[in-house]
Amino acid sequence: MLIGIIAIAKNFAIGKDGKLPWHxxxxxxxxxxxxxxxxxxxxxxxxxxxxxxxxxxxxNIVLSRTAQTESEPNVLIMRDMESVxxxxxxxxxxxxxxxxxxxxESFQNVMDKWIVTEVPIEIxxxxxxxxxxFLDGFQLKETIELDDQLAVRFYEK
Ligand SMILES: NC(=O)c1ccc[n+]([C@@H]2O[C@H](COP(=O)([O-])OP(=O)(O)OC[C@H]3O[C@@H](n4cnc5c(N)ncnc54)[C@H](OP(=O)(O)O)[C@@H]3O)[C@@H](O)[C@H]2O)c1
Numbered sequence: 001m002l003i004g005i006i007a008i009a010k011n012f013a014i015g016k017d018g019k020l021p022w023h024x025x026x027x028x029x030x031x032x033x034x035x036x037x038x039x040x041x042x043x044x045x046x047x048x049x050x051x052x053x054x055x056x057x058x059x060n061i062v063l064s065r066t067a068q069t070e071s072e073p074n075v076l077i078m079r080d081m082e083s084v085x086x087x088x089x090x091x092x093x094x095x096x097x098x099x100x101x102x103x104x105e106s107f108q109n110v111m112d113k114w115i116v117t118e119v120p121i122e123i124x125x126x127x128x129x130x131x132x133x134f135l136d137g138f139q140l141k142e143t144i145e146l147d148d149q150l151a152v153r154f155y156e157k
Contacts, residue, residue, distance in 0.1 A: 002088065004097045004104055005034060007117040008130055015100055015128030018049045026147035027117050031098075034115065038093040041084050043103035061087070061095075063103055081106045101128045114138055114155040117146070 007027055008014055015021065036057050044064035047053065053075075054060035060075045061084055071077050078084050088095045097107045114135060138155035145151055 001094045001112045002085075002097065002107060002110055003094055003113045003115060004107065004111045005031065005115040006099060006104065006130070007031075007119055009119045009121055009123045009126070011122040011124070011126075012130045012132055013123035013126030013128070014130055015049075016123060016126045018045060020049075021123045021126055022119055022121070024117075024119070024146075024148045024150060027150055027152075030117070030146055030152065035096045035098065039088075039091055039095045040098045041078075041095060041103065041107075042098045043100050043106075046098065046100045046103065049100075059091075059093075063106070085110065101130060104130065104134065108134060112157055116153045116155065118151045118153065120149065 006014060007020070007024070009021070013021065035055070039059035039061060040055060041061040041063060044062055044067050047060075047062045058074070062069065062075065062077050063081070063084065064077060065079055067077060069077055078087070097103055097111065116135070135155055138157055140153055141156050142154040143151055
């Protein structure tokens with residue numbers, strides 16, 4: 001499965017100054033539990049934003065056309081989406097698209113599921129937003145509540 005996992009504000013904001021514009025430990029814990037033991041793919045900006053790289057206990061795939069970074073244990077640098085999708089066919093685990101906006105956009109048409117944490121605020125001065133129609137064609141299957149009064153919704157095609 002190719003699964004998008006995202007936390008998104010009410011105004012579709014997802015990032016500011018190369019970081020998440022909020023801190024919810026319950027969502028970080030949920031993200032770690034959900035993606036742990038699987039593979040994740042992210043854009044180069046998100047890779048650079050990680051406080052600790054690579055994300056442990058996951059295969060980290062970093063998309064970049066230009067980065068000079070070398071692959072290292074548990075980290076693969078890939079140059080285009082097609083290479084990631086070719087690799088995915090041989091993975092015995094799920095592949096989570098973990099952002100940011102450019103990476104989500106790249107995989108939008110081939111995503112099987114979305115896991116969406118709804119952040120109950122608006123971030124007016126954010127600089128990274130999702131398209132308002134990114135869930136078009138997906139159906140809501142389940143909702144769970146995290147601490148911090150966060151709802152997580154699971155969507156499938
Ligand atoms: N709220 C959330 O759930 C969430 C999740 C993740 C990230 N974020 C936030 O989102 C922001 C970053 O998002 P962003 O859109 O600026 O950047 P991004 O998607 O993380 O990275 C963009 C870069 O990744 C590479 N890339 C993306 N798609 C590619 C493709 N199809 N083929 C080859 N390379 C590709 C390119 O790197 P090169 O320019 O090197 O070629 C591109 O410039 C940050 O603020 C971050 O904190 C939020």
